[in-house]
Amino acid sequence: MAEEQDWPLNYYNYFTEIEEHFQRARGTGLFLLSPVDWALIETWKNQGVPLEAVLRGIDTAFEKWHAKKKKVQAVNSLSYCAQAIEQEAAEMANAGSASAGRPAAEAPFSADELRSYLSENGRSLQSKGDTVYREIGDSLAQLAEAAVTWLADLEQLEARLTALEEKMMGYARSKQSDENLFQARQEMERQLKPHRGKMSAPQLKMLEQQYLDRRLLEDEGLRRLSLFYL
Numbered sequence: 001m002a003e004e005q006d007w008p009l010n011y012y013n014y015f016t017e018i019e020e021h022f023q024r025a026r027g028t029g030l031f032l033l034s035p036v037d038w039a040l041i042e043t044w045k046n047q048g049v050p051l052e053a054v055l056r057g058i059d060t061a062f063e064k065w066h067a068k069k070k071k072v073q074a075v076n077s078l079s080y081c082a083q084a085i086e087q088e089a090a091e092m093a094n095a096g097s098a099s100a101g102r103p104a105a106e107a108p109f110s111a112d113e114l115r116s117y118l119s120e121n122g123r124s125l126q127s128k129g130d131t132v133y134r135e136i137g138d139s140l141a142q143l144a145e146a147a148v149t150w151l152a153d154l155e156q157l158e159a160r161l162t163a164l165e166e167k168m169m170g171y172a173r174s175k176q177s178d179e180n181l182f183q184a185r186q187e188m189e190r191q192l193k194p195h196r197g198k199m200s201a202p203q204l205k206m207l208e209q210q211y212l213d214r215r216l217l218e219d220e221g222l223r224r225l226s227l228f229y230l
Contacts, residue, residue, distance in 0.1 A: 057085030118144035
């Protein structure tokens with residue numbers, strides 16, 4: 001598990017940290033997370049679940065699995081750990097330990113890396129024929145020009161990127177045909193069916209939305225804008 005003093009660095013490596021920790025807990029570095037797993041991680045990120053709570057929950061879930069005398073099958077999805085993670089997050093929130101006494105997060109990337117990330121995402125959107133996408137791309141280009149300044153206020157930058165991504169996603173949804181929406185939901189139901197008994201109703205609702213969002217991004221050829229993907 002990541003050490004307490006490492007958390008500022010790990011803050012923007014949320015996805016990678018969880019993937020690698022799950023692979024270690026499972027005992028193989030060759031296991032690849034599924035689209036459902038990635039959507040589940042996005043759900044935790046958007047809920048503000050601390051990275052530490054996710055890692056602890058994974059450990060707790062695997063400890064219980066190893067303690068079983070009869071193991072029907074291997075753990076093949078992060079959804080197996082969802083309830084343990086939810087409990088860890090609740091305990092951390094009740095104890096007030098999720099953020100107390102911690103320094104502000106520092107970016108594990110340079111100004112040049114941040115500028116390149118914002119610029120590439122901006123160019124990707126500017127290259128599309130839609131006016132809305134081009135406007136969002138122009139906004140990203142402006143943010144890229146001030147990359148050095150934004151390093152000192154990443155929380156504000158993340159808030160701006162979140163607003164731009166919401167605008168981007170809203171426009172992308174408006175372009176979807178009824179058939180596309182139907183097909184996406186059909187695929188979602190097939191993918192989530194094995195996981196429904198392992199999560200609470202609120203978790204499932206958020207997971208469904210994240211899965212559909214990922215499908216929408218793929219269909220439109222769009223990139224995520226958050227610093228978590230840098």
